[in-house]
Amino acid sequence: MKRLLYLFIIAGLLAGCHRTDPRNPYNLPIANTIEIYQAQVAENPDTELVDLQEIIPGIDLFIPYATSQNFTGVPIYTSAKAFLCKPVAEALATAQDSLMKIGLGFRILDAYRPYAGTLYFYKVYPDTTFVANPAKGSIHNRGAAVDLTLIRLDTGEPLTMPTAFDSFSDTASHLFMDLPPEVLENRALLRNIMETYGFSIYEPEWWHYNFRNARSYPLRDVSFEELMNH
Numbered sequence: 014m015k016r017l018l019y020l021f022i023i024a025g026l027l028a029g030c031h032r033t034d035p036r037n038p039y040n041l042p043i044a045n046t047i048e049i050y051q052a053q054v055a056e057n058p059d060t061e062l063v064d065l066q067e068i069i070p071g072i073d074l075f076i077p078y079a080t081s082q083n084f085t086g087v088p089i090y091t092s093a094k095a096f097l098c099k100p101v102a103e104a105l106a107t108a109q110d111s112l113m114k115i116g117l118g119f120r121i122l123d124a125y126r127p128y129a130g131t132l133y134f135y136k137v138y139p140d141t142t143f144v145a146n147p148a149k150g151s152i153h154n155r156g157a158a159v160d161l162t163l164i165r166l167d168t169g170e171p172l173t174m175p176t177a178f179d180s181f182s183d184t185a186s187h188l189f190m191d192l193p194p195e196v197l198e199n200r201a202l203l204r205n206i207m208e209t210y211g212f213s214i215y216e217p218e219w220w221h222y223n224f225r226n227a228r229s230y231p232l233r234d235v236s237f238e239e240l241m242n243h
């Protein structure tokens with residue numbers, strides 16, 4: 014009975030937002046209120062968006078979308094935070110533990126992204142190789158994708174990778190091989206550790222990884238502040 018009640022709440026609220034919410038122009042099944050989000054989490058706790066700084070104490074965050082230093086030229090997020098669905102965050106924490114044994118760690122560049130960000134990204138740069146099609150939504154909107162690189166724990170310095178983050182070029186691809194041996198090794202190390210713990214590459218972007226069954230997680234358009242305060 015409780016399960017049916019939650020399903021009824023979610024279905025009703027989603028149907029209402031499809032008719033009236035201009036933030037959802039493609040009528041996707043997006044949780045764009047904290048009430049819908051909470052009902053989803055009550056139905057399936059694995060869909061909870063958890064704060065990476067709580068799951069991985071000391072995790073290095075560098076979130077360009079919380080600044081103007083990104084491809085849009087303006088801040089997209091109001092907080093330099095990173096959230097992922099619980100199983101995704103736990104897998105990343107296990108991967109970080111493994112890296113620490115060799116003196117390395119992750120630097121998180123982006124994680125969960127509210128759907129409003131995807132709409133804006135596509136408006137600025139409508140190339141679906143590098144920017145998700147808002148008619149389908151992004152894996153980032155599901156809290157099941159993470160953008161990241163590797164750092165040395167003793168210095169905090171990042172390992173050299175093929176390009177800077179969000180370099181929309183062929184050089185960013187996993188297929189691009191005309192690179193120094195050290196760079197190829199660093200890219201391969203990141204890929205190997207991520208694939209070991211349940212993530213897969215997005216071929217055009219060396220920094221982007223999707224968790225297994227990523228599309229099974231719901232699309233969200235809930236702000237960081239709502240997640241922190243709910």
